[in-house]
Structures are given as C-alpha cells and as structure tokens.
Amino acid sequence: MKKALxxxxxxxxxxxxxxxxxxxxxxxxxxxxxxxPGQMGNLEAVSERWPRVEPNEASTRLTSLGDALPKTxxxxxDFVTREISRDEVNIGEAPTLPDISAxxxxxxxxDISWQRYDQIGDPNAISARAIQMTMARALIADAxxxxxxxxxxxxxDLHAVWKLAKSLxxxxxxxxxxxxxxxxRMINAVAWKMPLPAPKxxxxxxxxxxxxxxxxxxxxxxxxxxxxTKFFPTKWFAKSIDHDRKIAEGLYxxxxxxxxxxxxxxxxxxxxxxxxxxxxxxxxxxxxxxLRIREGKPIESKSxxxxxxxxxxxKSLSYSSEITTAPPDKPMPLVLRVTH
Numbered sequence: 001m002k003k004a005l006x007x008x009x010x011x012x013x014x015x016x017x018x019x020x021x022x023x024x025x026x027x028x029x030x031x032x033x034x035x036x037p038g039q040m041g042n043l044e045a046v047s048e049r050w051p052r053v054e055p056n057e058a059s060t061r062l063t064s065l066g067d068a069l070p071k072t073x074x075x076x077x078d079f080v081t082r083e084i085s086r087d088e089v090n091i092g093e094a095p096t097l098p099d100i101s102a103x104x105x106x107x108x109x110x111d112i113s114w115q116r117y118d119q120i121g122d123p124n125a126i127s128a129r130a131i132q133m134t135m136a137r138a139l140i141a142d143a144x145x146x147x148x149x150x151x152x153x154x155x156x157d158l159h160a161v162w163k164l165a166k167s168l169x170x171x172x173x174x175x176x177x178x179x180x181x182x183x184x185r186m187i188n189a190v191a192w193k194m195p196l197p198a199p200k201x202x203x204x205x206x207x208x209x210x211x212x213x214x215x216x217x218x219x220x221x222x223x224x225x226x227x228x229t230k231f232f233p234t235k236w237f238a239k240s241i242d243h244d245r246k247i248a249e250g251l252y253x254x255x256x257x258x259x260x261x262x263x264x265x266x267x268x269x270x271x272x273x274x275x276x277x278x279x280x281x282x283x284x285x286x287x288x289x290x291l292r293i294r295e296g297k298p299i300e301s302k303s304x305x306x307x308x309x310x311x312x313x314x315k316s317l318s319y320s321s322e323i324t325t326a327p328p329d330k331p332m333p334l335v336l337r338v339t340h
Contacts, residue, residue, distance in 0.1 A: 037215075040215065040219055051293045058112050079141055094145035100157070108163065115269055133182070136161050136186065158190070172216065174270070177210070192287040211278075255304075255306040275325050283331065
C-alpha cells in the first residue's frame with residue numbers, strides 16, 4: 001500500500017512538473033498585449049471595438065421573410081453560379097424564381113439591426129447566416145432575370161443585397177464577415193451585365209475593401225480562443241498568437257491580388273478566405289473596366305495590385321494573370337468578353 005502511494009505521489013509530481021513546464025502565462029500575456037497592424041490594438045482591446053447594438057423589429061420581420069423562402073433551391077443556385085462564372089455580358093435564361101419583392105422593399109426602405117452572436121460556432125449565428133445568404137442569392141437571381149430583360153429595376157435587387165451586407169458591419173463573427181465578402185463579390189460579379197447606366201451607390205461597392213473587416217474578425221477569433229485558454233496558458237498558444245498576428249501583418253501590408261499566406265494556428269483554416277478577399281480586388285477592377293467599355297470609355301490598365309495589370313483588345317478584357325481559388329468557390333472570370 002505504501003509503495004502504491006509513493007508511486008501515485010511520484011506520478012502526480014511528474015504531472016505537476018510537466019504542467020508547470022508547459023504553462024507559461026507570461027509568454028501568453030506578452031503575445032496578447034502585442035499590437036496588431038492597422039491600429040487594431042491588442043487582444044485585450046478587441047471587445048472595445050465592437051459596441052453592442054440592439055436588434056430591431058425590422059430584422060425580425062426580415063428574418064421571417066427570409067425563413068419563408070425555400071431552404072434549398074438548387075436550380076436558383078446553379079443559375080446564379082453559372083452567370084457569375086460566365087465571361088459573357090449576355091445573361092442566360094432564368095428558371096422560375098421565388099417572389100423576393102417583400103425582402104427587397106424592406107431592405108431598401110428600412111435600416112436593419114441584427115441580433116449579434118459573438119460566441120464562436122454559435123448555432124444561432126449559423127442559422128442567421130443561412131437565412132441571410134438565402135435572401136442574398138435570391139435577390140441576385142432576381143437581378144439577373146431582370147437584367148436579361150434589360151429592366152433598370154435589376155439594380156434595386158443588387159442595392160438590397162448591398163444594404164443587407166452593410167447591415168452586418170458591426171458583427172465580429174468570422175462566419176458573418178465571410179458572408180459579407182460573398183455578398184459583395186456576387187453583387188460585383190453580375191453588376192457588369194446590368195442595364196446602363198450604373199447607379200451612384202455602386203461606387204461604394206467598388207471602393208469598399210473587405211480586408212479590414214475580415215482582419216478584425218480574425219483578431220476577434222484569436223481573442224476568443226485566448227480568453228478560453230486563460231486557465232491553462234501555454235508556450236504553444238503564445239507562439240500561435242504571434243504566428244497569427246504576423247499573418248495579419250503580412251496581409252495588411254500586401255499589395256498583391258494573388259496571396260499565399262501560411263495557415264493560421266488558432267481556429268479554422270482561413271487561407272482560402274484570404275485568397276478570395278485579395279482576388280476580389282481584381283474582380284472589382286474587372287467590373288469597373290467592363291462597365292467603362294460598355295459606356296464607350298477607355299479602361300484603367302493600371303491595377304491596384306502590384307502583381308497584375310489590365311488590357312483590352314477590342315473584344316476581351318483581361319487581367320495579366322489568373323488567380324485561382326479553392327473549390328467550391330466559382331468566381332467571376334478575370335477575362336471578360338465585352339464590347340461597347
């Protein structure tokens with residue numbers, strides 16, 4: 001019995017030694033208090049940048065309208081995907097689409113303030129995102145159908161999607177901000193096919209870069225994991241915080257449209273998100289140049305990206321290099337067949 005007790009004490013001592021060896025609150029604290037790029041502050045300051053906003057009645061009504069739409073509509077999704085990834089200005093025939101008018105009018109008429117869910121993986125946030133994306137895709141499909149008929153009202157559907165995306169600005173969840181990126185890209189990807197002239201509000205879409213919101217959400221995710229590990233702060237986690245902060249620094253300072261950052265060590269792998277976000281910079285230029293061509297104006301050959309430029313040969317607008325993204329992403333082409 002005495003020998004067994006001695007063995008147990010020895011094991012406990014060994015475990016305690018290992019615990020003390022790998023536990024390093026000082027290293028984690030130093031990593032957490034290091035400033036992130038772009039005046040984002042440190043991990044302790046994250047919560048201060050996301051003030052609480054109460055949901056309003058308009059968001060409740062919009063949720064009900066969105067929830068009433070078909071949860072899965074493969075025909076609609078295929079139509080939207082086909083037109084986004086097609087290099088022709090002409091829009092193909094649309095399938096039968098759901099009535100989205102009530103959603104569109106509510107978004108155009110009222111400001112929407114959503115319930116905010118900060119916990120990573122919150123099922124309520126997942127459900128809200130699904131409804132929001134269902135509405136966005138339905139509005140994009142409706143815009144395409146109207147654009148095919150050369151109806152200027154098509155822009156109203158796209159404007160409603162933009163209002164939906166903007167209503168999520170103050171939400172720190174990464175899944176929410178990736179939804180905003182997807183909505184923005186869908187608007188941009190079909191805007192070059194819409195009836196002329198383009199409305200004034202499209203300039204806001206064209207000038208808005210989603211990278212800052214995504215980096216903020218990335219930092220929010222890292223801070224959430226940091227808070228959850230305060231009981232057992234390890235050297236490994238301190239290094240992971242530093243690693244992810246350096247990813248953010250590299251992305252913040254990058255001038256390319258084709259990026260290959262390392263995988264983050266905290267949370268879900270975001271490498272595909274960063275590739276889409278940076279490619280979107282070239283996508284916005286593609287749409288802006290395609291609209292210029294259709295209006296009989298010269299293109300802007302210089303790109304905001306240091307790794308590419310644009311040319312137009314009278315039939316095709318093209319970026320100097322292709323920027324691939326990972327499936328299931330099917331982005332707009334960077335070579336467009338367009339004439340004025």
